[in-house]
Amino acid sequence: MKFPTPGKPVRGSKSGNHIMALFDLLGRSWAMGVLWKLREGPSTFRALQERCESISPTTLNKRLKELTAALLIERTVEGYILTAKGNEIFLLLLPLEKWSREWATNFKETDEK
Amino acid sequence: MKFPTPGKPVRGSKSGNHIMALFDLLGRSWAMGVLWKLREGPSTFRALQERCESISPTTLNKRLKELTAALLIERTVEGYILTAKGNEIFLLLLPLEKWSREWATNFKETDEK
DNA sequence: TTTAGTGCTACATTAATAGTAGCAAAGCTA
DNA sequence: TAGCTTTGCTACTATTAATGTAGCACTAAA
Numbered sequence: 001m002k003f004p005t006p007g008k009p010v011r012g013s014k015s016g017n018h019i020m021a022l023f024d025l026l027g028r029s030w031a032m033g034v035l036w037k038l039r040e041g042p043s044t045f046r047a048l049q050e051r052c053e054s055i056s057p058t059t060l061n062k063r064l065k066e067l068t069a070a071l072l073i074e075r076t077v078e079g080y081i082l083t084a085k086g087n088e089i090f091l092l093l094l095p096l097e098k099w100s101r102e103w104a105t106n107f108k109e110t111d112e113k
Numbered sequence: 114m115k116f117p118t119p120g121k122p123v124r125g126s127k128s129g130n131h132i133m134a135l136f137d138l139l140g141r142s143w144a145m146g147v148l149w150k151l152r153e154g155p156s157t158f159r160a161l162q163e164r165c166e167s168i169s170p171t172t173l174n175k176r177l178k179e180l181t182a183a184l185l186i187e188r189t190v191e192g193y194i195l196t197a198k199g200n201e202i203f204l205l206l207l208p209l210e211k212w213s214r215e216w217a218t219n220f221k222e223t224d225e226k
Numbered sequence: 227t228t229t230a231g232t233g234c235t236a237c238a239t240t241a242a243t244a245g246t247a248g249c250a251a252a253g254c255t256a
Numbered sequence: 257t258a259g260c261t262t263t264g265c266t267a268c269t270a271t272t273a274a275t276g277t278a279g280c281a282c283t284a285a286a
Contacts (some may be wrong), residue, residue: 006217012146012165018217019210023145029274030241032136033125045233052125056275061234071219085216092212095205097132101200104119104131106184140244142273158264169244174265 001064025070030055030063032093035082040088042078065074116179138183143168143176145206148185148195152203155191 004024005011012019019030037051067073117123117137126133139145150164180186185199
């Protein structure tokens, strides 16, 4: 498994700056979404697929492997769960929810093409 | 210009849940990176390209338009800058930096293939 | 020994990103 | 006013990532 590793070249930093490595990891389709959906508790592969409403098994599998390699999630008998680190980062993402709620109000009527 | 709009179907939410719309927006290559690099101050297109170390003009242009439509950045005579909203979200991303520094320590020697 | 559920993998298609060239417009400079 | 630069892109091609649909191998219960 290969994922954006701090210390190795990543998007935005040839030297592998840690924040850029993180952005590279989280800046992939579904990465943050999967973490978010896992906040609800352990989930099997198929259940997670449903929580996500629409995600191909190919992509889900890839993200799960990357996030596992990145130590953010792990697989248990109950299914996939957030690790301690995964939970930490979830808590850091949490404020985005409130912010996005306000942000969303800007696009209610503003229906540009 | 088309970008993940709250209220419209986005990745992870057919109803356009705001946090999922935000994840869809930020979960694209370079989106968070560009916001991050713009914290340093106004930047022209070409200068921004250099700050990013490696980014194709195609992608940069696309992200700039999306982020502009999303009200996070704008173009001024001095170049691209973060808007008030853009700065807010940057501040929310800021804690990730410290976290990622600690996270990175897990991958110093752990050099798996 | 069937049946059902789970965790994927295969494969084909479409979309996103990269990488390189270079053009049109604006601002010097001589 | 004719060149020379810089800037902000766009065009184009190549490569990589994501989608969507099928279905296989495994486990467990009936």
